[in-house]
Amino acid sequence: MQCFPSLVLALSSLLGALALLQLSLYLRVPSRYGKHEERLCRPRGRLPARCAWFLQELPSFLVPALLLAVRSPPRLEPLGCRLLCCLFCWHYFYRTFIYPFFTRGRPFPLQLLFFGTLFCIYNGFLQGYYLIYCAEYPNDWCTDIRFTSGLFLFLLGMGINIHSDLLLRQLRKPGEVTYKIPRGGLFTYVSGANYFGEIVEWFGFAIATWSLPAFAFAFFTLCCIGPRAYHHHRYYLKTFTDYPKSRKALIPFVF
Ligand code: NDX
Numbered sequence: 001m002q003c004f005p006s007l008v009l010a011l012s013s014l015l016g017a018l019a020l021l022q023l024s025l026y027l028r029v030p031s032r033y034g035k036h037e038e039r040l041c042r043p044r045g046r047l048p049a050r051c052a053w054f055l056q057e058l059p060s061f062l063v064p065a066l067l068l069a070v071r072s073p074p075r076l077e078p079l080g081c082r083l084l085c086c087l088f089c090w091h092y093f094y095r096t097f098i099y100p101f102f103t104r105g106r107p108f109p110l111q112l113l114f115f116g117t118l119f120c121i122y123n124g125f126l127q128g129y130y131l132i133y134c135a136e137y138p139n140d141w142c143t144d145i146r147f148t149s150g151l152f153l154f155l156l157g158m159g160i161n162i163h164s165d166l167l168l169r170q171l172r173k174p175g176e177v178t179y180k181i182p183r184g185g186l187f188t189y190v191s192g193a194n195y196f197g198e199i200v201e202w203f204g205f206a207i208a209t210w211s212l213p214a215f216a217f218a219f220f221t222l223c224c225i226g227p228r229a230y231h232h233h234r235y236y237l238k239t240f241t242d243y244p245k246s247r248k249a250l251i252p253f254v255f
Contacts, residue, residue: 192229
């Protein structure tokens with residue numbers, strides 16, 4: 001396989017367009033899974049959350065890992081490029097092999113699982129293909145301010161995301177499906193602390209890679225889970241009369 005810059009441009013532009021489509025579809029109404037599902041107890045057309053998240057996220061890990069494995073000759077240099085590819089796979093290793101096995105979420109709708117899986121194949125291919133076949137970095141990229149500041153944001157965001165996922169999980173005992181007010185960590189300031197972490201993470205990745213595909217994905221993430229954080233916030237305000245009034249939806253002290 002070789003690098004086709006026009007393919008990277010086309011796929012990144014399409015990802016940007018999907019982000020706008022996502023925003024237009026889900027700004028007013030939330031995507032119907034988790035707390036925003038209308039008929040919560042209907043088991044038909046759903047898969048247990050563990051299975052669904054594993055299947056949906058697997059391609060985001062597998063596709064770049066396969067691309068890396070089949071590249072001949074193997075891409076070993078520069079170090080910056082290898083590290084960036086590992087960061088992407090590292091996040092999706094967590095999301096595929098760790099997150100699903102601890103989730104206490106409700107069953108996930110098959111229809112969204114189908115589109116989510118397609119999305120993960122698409123994005124896994126785009127990010128992996130770009131980093132493994134196209135990206136060119138100078139040998140000292142690891143000391144560039146874009147790499148170091150981006151890596152810092154990525155790690156900070158990932159830490160917030162994983163910690164917030166854990167706090168949400170601890171709200172329920174095994175088998176429980178009720179919703180409670182999340183507390184602690186960044187939930188002290190925002191309703192969508194896990195989403196805030198994920199958005200910071202992918203903007204950090206975009207800065208560290210300084211690439212169009214990664215900026216397109218960070219933009220998609222913002223358009224996808226930004227509105228969802230807002231819908232979660234509204235849900236909490238409507239459901240819990242004692243919900244902390246100073247808490248914002250997504251960005252501490254701002255929004
Ligand atoms: N999967 C990303 N669009 C997607 C799923 C749906 O990873 O066709 C986006 C992702 C997909 C989407 C994906 C892409 C776009 C799709 C969409 C469906 C339609 C859409 C395909 C790929 C589409 C077009 C047309 C443009 C193509 O019972 P429960 O499940 O609610 O329990 C929850 C629990 N919890 C609580 N428990 C007790 N008390 C409370 N108050 C609770 N609040 C929540 O915590 C869950 O078990 C758990 C987390 O829930 P929630 O709702 O906070 O997070 P969730 O949305 O489930 O995300 C889980 C993690 C989170 O860390 C988030 O950052 C990350 O995954 N994520 C999620 C979505 C997208 C994404 C990351 C990204 O874009 N990077």
